[in-house]
Every structure is written in structure tokens, then in C-alpha cells.
Amino acid sequence: MENTSAFENASEQQIYARIVYHMNHLGLFVLVVGFALYLTGMLTPHVPLKDLPQYWSLPLDQYLAKTGAPTGWQWISELGYGDVAPLLGVAVLASITLVCYLVLFFKFLQRGIKPLVVITVIELFLMLLSASNLIQIAH
Amino acid sequence: MKQNILCKLILSLTIFLLPSILLAGTSAEFIMPWWGWPTILFFTTFLIGIFGVMAGIGGGVLFVPLATSFFPFHIDFVRGTGLFIALGSSLAAAPHLLEKNLASLKLAMPSALVASAFAIIGAFLGLWLSALNPAYIQGSLGVTIIAIVFIMLFAKNSENPSVTPGNYLTQLLQINGIYTEETTGKEIRWTVHNTTKGMLGFVIVGLLAGIFGLGAGWANVAILNLVMGAPVKVAVATSSFALSITDSTAAWIYMNKGAVLPMLTVPSMVGIMLGAKIGSKLLPKVKPSVIRNMVIGVLFFAGVRSLMKAFGI
Numbered sequence: 001m002e003n004t005s006a007f008e009n010a011s012e013q014q015i016y017a018r019i020v021y022h023m024n025h026l027g028l029f030v031l032v033v034g035f036a037l038y039l040t041g042m043l044t045p046h047v048p049l050k051d052l053p054q055y056w057s058l059p060l061d062q063y064l065a066k067t068g069a070p071t072g073w074q075w076i077s078e079l080g081y082g083d084v085a086p087l088l089g090v091a092v093l094a095s096i097t098l099v100c101y102l103v104l105f106f107k108f109l110q111r112g113i114k115p116l117v118v119i120t121v122i123e124l125f126l127m128l129l130s131a132s133n134l135i136q137i138a139h
Numbered sequence: 140m141k142q143n144i145l146c147k148l149i150l151s152l153t154i155f156l157l158p159s160i161l162l163a164g165t166s167a168e169f170i171m172p173w174w175g176w177p178t179i180l181f182f183t184t185f186l187i188g189i190f191g192v193m194a195g196i197g198g199g200v201l202f203v204p205l206a207t208s209f210f211p212f213h214i215d216f217v218r219g220t221g222l223f224i225a226l227g228s229s230l231a232a233a234p235h236l237l238e239k240n241l242a243s244l245k246l247a248m249p250s251a252l253v254a255s256a257f258a259i260i261g262a263f264l265g266l267w268l269s270a271l272n273p274a275y276i277q278g279s280l281g282v283t284i285i286a287i288v289f290i291m292l293f294a295k296n297s298e299n300p301s302v303t304p305g306n307y308l309t310q311l312l313q314i315n316g317i318y319t320e321e322t323t324g325k326e327i328r329w330t331v332h333n334t335t336k337g338m339l340g341f342v343i344v345g346l347l348a349g350i351f352g353l354g355a356g357w358a359n360v361a362i363l364n365l366v367m368g369a370p371v372k373v374a375v376a377t378s379s380f381a382l383s384i385t386d387s388t389a390a391w392i393y394m395n396k397g398a399v400l401p402m403l404t405v406p407s408m409v410g411i412m413l414g415a416k417i418g419s420k421l422l423p424k425v426k427p428s429v430i431r432n433m434v435i436g437v438l439f440f441a442g443v444r445s446l447m448k449a450f451g452i
Contacts, residue, residue: 007328009316010244017237020383024230028412035405050173052402053211060215061270064397071397086401090223090394096230097387104244115312119248123255123384130259130388133395 010116012107016100023096031089038082045082072133098127176210181406184224188414191228193425194434196291198411199225199353201434204284204441207277208448212403214273214280218265219398220407221352222390227408228415229383240318241376246331246369249312250359250377251384253338254345258385261349262392268350274449280351281446287357288439291431294361299327302368308334318373329370337367348382349389356382 037043047055047067055063064071070078075091078084101124108116129135184202191198203221207214236242268275309315315330331337340362347353359378363369369377393399
């Protein structure tokens, strides 16, 4: 294991910063394009724009039952709907940390910094678990 | 000159928008075209972005209580949007903070691990409580916001706390770093202590982020600086960066459950990012303490309103 006990910053910070910078710009671009397609009516939404105020004050379960909006990973197959298209940008933004941690995992493994490898693996597991939609709660 | 005009413009916009937001939020009869509320939301988040930066707090902590108290949107969608606001702001700030070595990866990783594990639990707890009765969430949000107001009033950060070296967890995880203090050009070497106690604090941070969609930057800074002894600049920057890790896990849960409504999320994210850019430019021109007190006042008001809404008042 490399001796990193002296005061120093993790060299991986710079790579992490570059990934976040580029993916954030990509995510925002996809988000705004998706939203523009929704607003201009180029993609038809599940809920017509003029009817939206009737639904946004409803509790989540009622909103989903009345609108048929997607849950879990259904959104991928429904990207042709205006109110689903912006979710692609949202997903890119939510995935940035996951991509960064995958890179960190290989970098820390290469340098043999075991405690940080363990932290990276647990964090990746938590992120994949929450993204997988495998955990459910009973009402 | 240009910044003076901008200041006046923002103030006029605030004065113009505030009464309509406050009155509209209390009136069920208020009728608006479909684009009315998203437009007001955009300008509100734009102002939150400006004042949030100038007051030194994240946007999520202002957004969630204001949007649940004064907008017609259900609290489930507001919390989902709040998480993405905090995530977006954190991702925008992270590259600069990491490159300057103000944010520390080694400090953020263990803190964010604890917080994100509990953010998952918090997200499910929040959605479950809300399904039982939204008033539970509304009421506990009010109590939490009022508690935050008191923490912000009384917690005084320490610029360079003295740290007792030799903490086992700190050494194991090699939590230390160096940054250059731009005002003096000096290299500051830092480490932390009380790491186990600090990690326990992040349990609460994670739960609050998950339950309410709050960024919880106000709590991160207090733990990193006052409990663990990180220099205040490192604490603020690492807190801002660590939110992108913590909120990613909770954000996926809200998205999978269908609680991310693009008509709320996109205008809010764009509004807050534009506002934060202007806020950072105006920062040298204003007295942060005045803005901070103003924001604390607004937060207190929103907390009380949230409590009143929970009791149906």
C-alpha cells in the first residue's frame, strides 16, 4: 500500500472534477432540450398542459393512478411522451456520482488504498440499489 | 453601476412577486392558467438562488418550506424537486471546489456514505409518512425548519479549529489535505478529529435529506467544522460537494416512485442556477450578515406557515 499518511489531497479529485463538469453540462443540455420538446408540444404529454393544475396538488399515489405516469424504469420506454422526455436529463444528472465512483473504484484499487476501495464499493452498492427500484415499502 | 441596477431590479421583482405568492398560497380559489404557477416558481427559485448564495446557505432548505407553504403543489413533488435543486447546485459547484482543493474527496467520502445510507431510509420514511397523512410531513418539516433557524442563529463557525491528532478512523481513512488561502497565499494543512461523532451527525443529515428533500448544507458545515474540526472553508466546500453524493441516492428513489414532475423540477433547477450565478456576482456588493438575517426571517416565517398548514390553519 502506498504511503499517503502525509498531508495531501487525493489525486483523484481532479479526475472527479472533470467528469462532473462535463456530465453536468451534458445532463443540463438534455434536460432543457427535453423540456423544450414538452413545452412546445412537439412531444405529446400523458397529461395535457392545460389540465396539469388539476393533478399537481394530488398525493403521489392518486396522481399516478389518474395520469398513468411511469414509475421505476418504465420512463425509458415512454421517452416519446413530452412529460417523460425531460426525465432523461434528470437521470443523467442523478447518474453523475455513480460514474465518478466507478472511476474512483478502479483508481483506488490500482493504488491499493483498501479503506477507500471499501467505501467506494458500499456507496456504489447503495446507489445501484436505490436506482434499481428493488426496494419497496408497503403502505 | 450595472450591479446597482441589477440589485434594484431584483428588489423590485421580490416586492412585486412576494404578495402574490403569499396571498395565492392561502387562497384555494385562486385561479391561474397552467403556466402561471411554473412561471412564479421559476422567479421564486431565481430569487432563492440569489439570496441563498448571498446568505451562504443551500437553495433546498429555502425552497422546500416556501414551496410547500405557498404553492399549490403536493408536498411529494416539492420534496422530489427540492432534492434535484440541491443536487443541481452541488454538481454545478463541485468541479471548481475540487480543483481548488477546498472540497476534499477524502473527507466527503465517509461522511456522504453514512448520509446517503440514511437518505435512502429517509426517502422511504418520507414517502410512507406522506401516504399515511401529508400533515405528518408538513408538521415535522415546520418543526425542523424552526430548529434550523435556531441553529443558524446560535452556531458560530470557527475559522481554523485546533485539532487533536491521533484519531484512529481519521488515520485509517487518511482524512487530511492542503489548500491555499487566497487572501494570504499561505498553504493550510488540515486534518480532523472526532470522526466517529461526526459520522453519527451525518445519520441525521441523511435522514433529513431523504425525508424532506432538504440539502442539509447548514448541518454539514456545523458537523465538519464544529465537531470534526475542519477549517471553515474546507467544511463549507466539502459540504457543498458531498450533497451531490448524498442526494443522488435519494433522488433515484423519488424518480423511481414517480415523484419528479418535470413542470416543477426543470423551471426550479434552471431558476436556482441562474440566480446562484447572479448571487455570486452580487456577493462582494452586499453585507452577508444583513442578507443572512433576512433569509433566517423568511425561513422562520415559512416554518411557522408549514406548521399551521399541518394543523389545517
